[in-house]
Amino acid sequence: MLKLSNINGFYGRSHALQDVDLTIPAGKVTAILGRNGMGKTTLLRTLMGSMVRSTGAIELEGVRIDGLPTHLRARSGIAYVPQGREIIADFSVRQNILMGAFAGRGPRAIPPLALELFPYLAANLHRPGGVLSGGQQQQLALARALAAHPKVMLLDEPNEGIQPSVVEEIESAITRLNREFGMTMVLVEQNIDFARRVASHFAMFEKGSIVESGPIDRLTNEVVDRHMTF
Incomplete structure (x- = not known):
């Protein structure tokens, strides 16, 4: 589905990603794990251009996209839910969701599935995005990404700083999108239990390189202790 070959990423003189080779299987959730500062968010930003x-080379369904600008990668089928959500505060819930529709490859309308997954949004389409709680804004960011009708959704720590009740709703939405609708997802996550519940594959990052990867059942406590325990 999504194949990365010999990917290197740079911030100025900092070599943030180093020779990354990774295949994201279609219709699965792949968890990107590791301590802070190890290259996880950099990987998602590299995928989005x-x-x-x-x-290096990035292929989506066998087609090279690494030479495309960000907006064309979005239209090719990649949607991004960034850390911090990046909701436009003065735009209504409806307008924020429609931003995803205009950036993506589908109809310029709110998909019914987004409102079904997040009933609060459906009942508050007129409210400014800036007055929503952190958890509600995360739901809005997911709905915005879904409105792009993506082939692959990139999620950067979707549970960070969110109240437990909303975390359950977000986990349910991610699980349903993947298992019922076959959405391919790349999930940056610090919560190992959450990753084990929703993902089928993982890649562990350390100092910009993949040091462990494979099916999620290989994500043993020993692997976690080795690479994520300070």
Whole structure:
């Protein structure tokens, strides 16, 4: 589905990603794990084409996209839910969701599935995005990404700073999108239990390189202790 070959990413002189080879299987959730500062978010930004400089090949369904600008990668079928959500505060819930529709490859309308997954949004389409709680804004960011009708959804720590009740709703939405609708997802996550519940594959990052990867049942406590325990 999504294949990365010899990917290197740079912030100025900092070599943030180093010779990354990774295949994201279609219709699965792949968890990207590791301590802070190890290259996880950089990987998602590289996939979206928002890094200042990167090298290597990225293929989506066998087609090279690494030479495309960000907006064309979105239209090719990649949607991004960034850390911090990046909701436009003065736009209504409806307008924020429609931003995803205009950026993506589907009809310029709110998909019914987004409102089904997040009933609060359906009942508050008129409210400004800036007055929503952190958890509600995360739901809005997911709905915005879904409105792009993506083939692959990139999620950067979707549970960070969110109240437990909303975490359950987000986990349910991610699980349903994947298992019922076959959405391919790349999930950056610090919560190992959450990753084990929703993902089928994982890649562990350390200092910009993949040090462990495979099916999620290989994500043993020993692997976690080795690479994520300070």
